[in-house]
Amino acid sequence: MKNKVLIIGGGAAGMFAAIFAARNGREVHLYEQNEKLGKKLFITGKGRCNLTNAADMEVLFRSVVSNAKFLYSSFYGYTNEDTIRFFEEIGLKTKIERGDRVFPVSDHSSDVIQVLQKEMKTQGVQIHLNTKVKEILTKEGRFDAVILEKGEKIHGDACIITTGGFSYQTTGSRGDGYQFAAELGHKVTELMPALVPMETEEVYTHELQGLSLRNVAVKILNGKKVLYSDFGEMLFTHYGVSGPLMLSASSIVGKRLLKQSLELQIDLKPALSEEQLDQRVLRDFEENRNKQFKNAVHKLFPAKLIPVMISLSGIDPDKKVNEISKEERQRFVKLMKAFPATLTGLRDYNEAIITKGGVNVKEINPATMESKIVPGVYFAGEVLDLDALTGGFNLQIAWSTAYAAGMNAGIAEE
Known part of the structure; x- marks a missing residue:
């Protein structure tokens, strides 16, 4: 038998x-x-x-x-x-x-x-x-x-x-x-x-719902300590962030996130160093020197991201490009290299x-x-x-x- x-x-x-x-x-x-x-x-x-x-x-x-x-x-x-x-x-x-x-x-x-x-x-x-x-x-x-x-x-x-x-x-x-x-x-x-989307605090991340970012580098920090960093694809949702990068990140930082919020930084241009990106922005600004700032950044970002980047830059959208100071431009470059968001929690088992x-x-x-x-x-x-x-x-x-x-x-x- x-x-x-x-x-x-x-x-x-x-x-x-x-x-x-x-x-x-x-x-x-x-x-x-x-x-x-x-x-x-x-x-x-x-x-x-x-x-x-x-x-x-x-x-x-x-x-x-x-x-x-x-x-x-x-x-x-x-x-x-x-x-x-x-x-x-x-x-x-x-x-x-x-x-x-x-x-x-x-x-x-x-x-x-x-x-x-x-x-x-x-x-x-x-x-x-x-x-x-x-x-x-x-x-x-x-x-x-x-x-x-x-x-x-x-x-x-x-x-x-x-x-x-x-x-x-x-x-x-x-x-x-x-x-x-x-x-x-x-x-x-x-x-x-685990392998679950995460929620964010900022309203602007929710406004980016549906926007998928490819070839970005992300870091998740607790103060100055980097808990996770990787390169790939992510997605903004009505509650926060998802996509392969963020799902994998949730498995690494999830336990910590249940106790406290964490800082997410997205490098939108990981192929360029800060100096190289500054040169790139300078060239774009030179081409559009007489335009208003809000109309001079279309080559840098997907359309949905432009209003958010302009708002976070702290530069007056109507300011002429040739009036933007070096400090403002460099702050804008830093923003592209470390787009900020605050992770506040995990979605539930139904999305895991x-x-x-x-x-x-x-x-x-x-x-x-x-x-x-x-x-x-x-x-x-x-x-x-x-x-x-x-x-x-x-x-x-x-x-x-x-x-x-x-x-x-x-x-x-x-």
Whole structure:
């Protein structure tokens, strides 16, 4: 008789663990509370599904924000190259885009879910939709069974918890896995939204709603201390800032931001030094020397940004360019190199891509993902205290940890 593995949660990690447990000769049952699998996977990467990142291992580890060392075994045990090869082999063509981000050629996340479902069917995984697990039972200190919401008791040799986090609650993320873990005696670290937009204080940032800035450098400071700095793309919203740069920043400064406000500085012209930018502005001013200031800066900024920059410059908009003093011009240059805003807080879980915090990884075997507290119970994916920057890194955490759990679940009992 085959050993029986029960998997709770049909997201990325759950489906992946199911495939490898089944390939490894287990009888696999996957329980998903929603009416379909992969609801969160469907909306990742703006519906395109950024599967993984093709960068080398060093970049992968550097992009993990929490507990990178814990992932050593699983990242090397199942690499990003393995992930790409796996999807290609089960019929999904992939492509690599800017920043080594890997997407399906079709740009449809539904195709990712489709090939995973097809492979589960091929491997004989039994999928139970609209089925919520209410409790996990142990016997003599090890896993014994799960109890479904309707009261049915299902015995198994191992259980893999892949319930995800709190983020995108519209997809059914309710944090059940944290509750299961706590009931089994695990410690769950402090939870908070991560890869989430941030709120700003200034009215002018809200007026810039919809403006996307590419190739800018940002710094987030607490007094004089730089907490985060990077280069890339960001977006202004009706409440503050979003876009890849700001989402990644939220994972680094989020904890601090829950306690106090922080200063955001945007370098609008990072390719130029202050001196070079001053020369550039001088040339523009020379060309427009008889125009009013407000009509002389159109080459420097997107249209939406012009009124805000003029207002913050402190220079009279109607002043003739040839009347602007050197001090005023240099202040204007400094403004372009450090456009200011005050970060006041994080948006909530409904706008967060992932949850920071989770099951304490010190209580998990990093090679197998098995609980050190309750043998026969395994964890994979976002339910663990693991998170990374944007760019496909979080899904790689899901695939690598799910592979380890799927390959090891149910082995010890044989």
